[in-house]
Amino acid sequence: MKRIFSVLVENRSGVLSKVSGLFARRSFNIDSLAVGETNDPDVSCMTIVSSGSKQTMEQIEKQLNKKLDVIKIKSFENWQSVTRELILIKLRYNKSNREEILSVCSLANAEVVDAGKRTMMIQMCDTPEKVQMLLDLLSGISIVEVARTGTLALQRCVDMEK
Amino acid sequence: MNGADAVAKCLELQGVTTVYGYPGVAICPVYDSLLDTKIHSVLVRSEANAAHAASGEARISGKPGVCICTSGPGSTNLITGIATAYMDSIPLVCITGQVNSDLIGGDVFQEADITGAAESFVKYSYLVRKASDIPRIFKEAFHIASTGRRGPVLIDIPFDIQNQELRRFEWPEEVNLRTYKPTYYGNPMQIRKVVTALEACKRPVLYTGGGVHLCGARALVREFSEKFNIPVVSTMMGIGTMPSNHPLYMGMAGNNGNLAANKAIADSDAVILVGARIADRAVNAPQKMMANKVLIHIDVDPAEIGKNAKCDLPIVGDAKAIFEEMVKQEIDIPDLSEWVGSLQKVRNGKSRAVAPKKLVDPGYFVNVLSSHMEKDAVYVADVGQNQIWSCSNVIMQEGRFLTSGGMGTMGYALPAAIGAKMADPRRQVVSVSGDGGFQMAMMELATSNQENLDLKHVVMNNGELGMVREAQHFSFNDRYTMVDLKGGPDYDQLAKAYRMKYLKLESNADVETVVEKFLKTKGSVLLEVMVDEDGIVRKTGGAK
Numbered sequence: 278m279k280r281i282f283s284v285l286v287e288n289r290s291g292v293l294s295k296v297s298g299l300f301a302r303r304s305f306n307i308d309s310l311a312v313g314e315t316n317d318p319d320v321s322c323m324t325i326v327s328s329g330s331k332q333t334m335e336q337i338e339k340q341l342n343k344k345l346d347v348i349k350i351k352s353f354e355n356w357q358s359v360t361r362e363l364i365l366i367k368l369r370y371n372k373s374n375r376e377e378i379l380s381v382c383s384l385a386n387a388e389v390v391d392a393g394k395r396t397m398m399i400q401m402c403d404t405p406e407k408v409q410m411l412l413d414l415l416s417g418i419s420i421v422e423v424a425r426t427g428t429l430a431l432q433r434c435v436d437m438e439k
Numbered sequence: 440m441n442g443a444d445a446v447a448k449c450l451e452l453q454g455v456t457t458v459y460g461y462p463g464v465a466i467c468p469v470y471d472s473l474l475d476t477k478i479h480s481v482l483v484r485s486e487a488n489a490a491h492a493a494s495g496e497a498r499i500s501g502k503p504g505v506c507i508c509t510s511g512p513g514s515t516n517l518i519t520g521i522a523t524a525y526m527d528s529i530p531l532v533c534i535t536g537q538v539n540s541d542l543i544g545g546d547v548f549q550e551a552d553i554t555g556a557a558e559s560f561v562k563y564s565y566l567v568r569k570a571s572d573i574p575r576i577f578k579e580a581f582h583i584a585s586t587g588r589r590g591p592v593l594i595d596i597p598f599d600i601q602n603q604e605l606r607r608f609e610w611p612e613e614v615n616l617r618t619y620k621p622t623y624y625g626n627p628m629q630i631r632k633v634v635t636a637l638e639a640c641k642r643p644v645l646y647t648g649g650g651v652h653l654c655g656a657r658a659l660v661r662e663f664s665e666k667f668n669i670p671v672v673s674t675m676m677g678i679g680t681m682p683s684n685h686p687l688y689m690g691m692a693g694n695n696g697n698l699a700a701n702k703a704i705a706d707s708d709a710v711i712l713v714g715a716r717i718a719d720r721a722v723n724a725p726q727k728m729m730a731n732k733v734l735i736h737i738d739v740d741p742a743e744i745g746k747n748a749k750c751d752l753p754i755v756g757d758a759k760a761i762f763e764e765m766v767k768q769e770i771d772i773p774d775l776s777e778w779v780g781s782l783q784k785v786r787n788g789k790s791r792a793v794a795p796k797k798l799v800d801p802g803y804f805v806n807v808l809s810s811h812m813e814k815d816a817v818y819v820a821d822v823g824q825n826q827i828w829s830c831s832n833v834i835m836q837e838g839r840f841l842t843s844g845g846m847g848t849m850g851y852a853l854p855a856a857i858g859a860k861m862a863d864p865r866r867q868v869v870s871v872s873g874d875g876g877f878q879m880a881m882m883e884l885a886t887s888n889q890e891n892l893d894l895k896h897v898v899m900n901n902g903e904l905g906m907v908r909e910a911q912h913f914s915f916n917d918r919y920t921m922v923d924l925k926g927g928p929d930y931d932q933l934a935k936a937y938r939m940k941y942l943k944l945e946s947n948a949d950v951e952t953v954v955e956k957f958l959k960t961k962g963s964v965l966l967e968v969m970v971d972e973d974g975i976v977r978k979t980g981g982a983k
Contacts, residue, residue, distance in 0.1 A: 287618065291554070291555075291566075294555070294558070295558060298558055298559060299559075302559045332745070335745065336742065336746060339741055339742035339746075340742050342741070342742070343740070343742055344618075345562070345563045345583065345616065345618050345619050346618060347618055348617060348618050
């Protein structure tokens with residue numbers, strides 16, 4: 278099973294390594310990890326997507342809770358949350374495939390954010406599944422570089438209000 | 440007042456009387472400041488042993504042990520001791536010197552990223568950034584080490600911070616950490632469910648681990664067992680929960696445990712596991728073992744519950760607080776005398792025959808030694824075959840059995856015995872090691888001398904690394920390698936070198952008299968017990 282952990286941590290040096298080290302040390306998977314400051318500068322939010330057995334998912338939450346730099350953990354399934362990922366793709370293009378690229382972009386709601394004579398950069402922000410779809414659609418085209426943020430997620434409002 | 444003075448003052452305020460360590464330039468300010476306090480600094484001979492000694496002290500005093508070492512190699516040497524304490528949940532506060540803060544990251548002389556290196560073996564760690572943080576950090580560190588699931592906390596202090604002036608020493612009244620609120624009291628609803636579960640079962644058993652000793656719940660667990668006539672078995676770390684001859688005590692369970700204890704678990708319909716983590720050596724194949732019975736798991740660390748076996752009824756909290764409630768419960772428990780009787784029959788059925796083999800039967804020796812020890816004596820067992828001989832044959836009264844359970848760190852016994860003796864000089868302390876583990880720690884005989892300690896040390900000498908040799912016998916077709924310890928030393932000469940008395944035991948016939956002499960002799964004594972190199976622990980269940 279896949280599970281998303283939204284982990285509020287003390288915004289101190291070394292915390293990222295403590296949390297990622299815990300995953301390495303106990304052989305927990307990290308499918309993706311994204312970190313950023315919250316509205317409170319003393320607090321960072323780590324969004325960690327992991328997969329494994331139900332028991333492993335339980336252990337991840339319990340072991341994270343033992344870390345003294347972890348303030349709070351929320352964990353949820355994909356459908357209980359809004360998930361987003363940002364991707365930047367740099368492509369090599371030419372006259373013959375330019376139109377095709379642009380039509381893929383409009384299909385996927387991606388936009389061209391930078392371009393040169395031979396390369397262009399595409400940006401897309403959507404669910405991780407759609408981001409993957411865009412990459413698949415562009416697989417026939419020569420991709421130069423890709424950067425992705427990893428999944429960001431917050432629990433759905435109605436679920437939180439319950 | 441500078442940072443180092445603040446460290447000394449914090450230790451005083453925490454009631455620390457003894458610290459164990461090894462100096463280096465990077466920690467000199469702290470040791471200098473300690474000179475102006477009543478705190479006694481014990482100079483060990485190798486840093487890991489500072490942590491082991493602090494561990495021995497902590498396990499007897501119930502308060503965090505403190506060790507202080509220097510930067511770089513001093514701190515990395517300490518890691519084995521820290522990891523050993525971490526695996527057995529022993530409260531320690533470990534202080535290390537660090538290079539000047541502006542040099543950190545520059546790979547300067549004796550620099551090591553110790554907070555990074557020790558991360559997976561500590562409950563928490565601090566790298567002190569300014570001297571004014573020292574009072575808060577120390578207050579927090581002692582709190583973290585000694586509450587919840589106990590464990591080591593590391594404080595790394597750069598040299599310049601030790602020398603930095605503090606305008607004000609602000610000692611916090613209490614600790615308030617938003618990320619750390621361990622559960623102390625058990626949930627009353629869960630306790631009531633345990634009552635209901637116990638009323639419904641016919642063959643309950645209490646399975647006690649090291650947590651019972653760590654939180655001082657021994658008397659309460661006994662009271663509970665006696666009040667409701669529930670038999671008790673223990674893990675290796677739980678040895679001493681009950682006196683060995685207690686009618687309700689069935690012994691140590693697990694791979695190396697005895698028949699009655701393992702039968703108690705196997706035949707039970709409800710297991711109350713207290714302060715134990717279902718370790719692989721204690722419960723083999725836990726899912727299978729715990730099937731078809733109600734597993735009630737009492738532990739302060741919620742992560743241990745359900746980690747290795749499916750738990751039916753968890754209670755998170757301090758075992759002492761929980762058993763204070765449990766003994767007050769009115770439980771309409773069925774008559775358990777038949778169940779207890781059937782286990783007692785197994786326990787009493789087979790008395791241990793002294794193996795008529797050459798040299799000394801180590802199990803018999805442990806039996807005699809422990810039964811001659813004082814009532815509240817501390818038995819410190821090392822690691823290897825000797826540990827198995829010790830834990831499966833030791834006779835406990837009101838004393839303690841200390842050993843490195845989780846980590847299995849060779850060389851633990853000697854320094855831990857030093858710490859235990861420092862914690863309570865009135866008590867008799869005996870360390871029992873094999874010749875392998877003893878050689879990893881024997882430099883600490885000098886420490887013991889320097890502190891004028893009256894310690895009794897046993898070396899079971901077979902000139903081999905017996906446990907590995909045994910594995911090579913069973914799994915590698917007797918292709919022995921790396922297990923021969925015939926290089927010495929001569930233990931009589933060693934005892935002489937360290938100005939100790941020396942005794943030797945070579946046959947079963949002399950065990951009683953030599954043990955008596957060993958324990959009665961004033962001052963430190965080294966007893967060399969000759970055991971057979973072909974000795975096997977795998978099949979010996981032990982007597983009691």
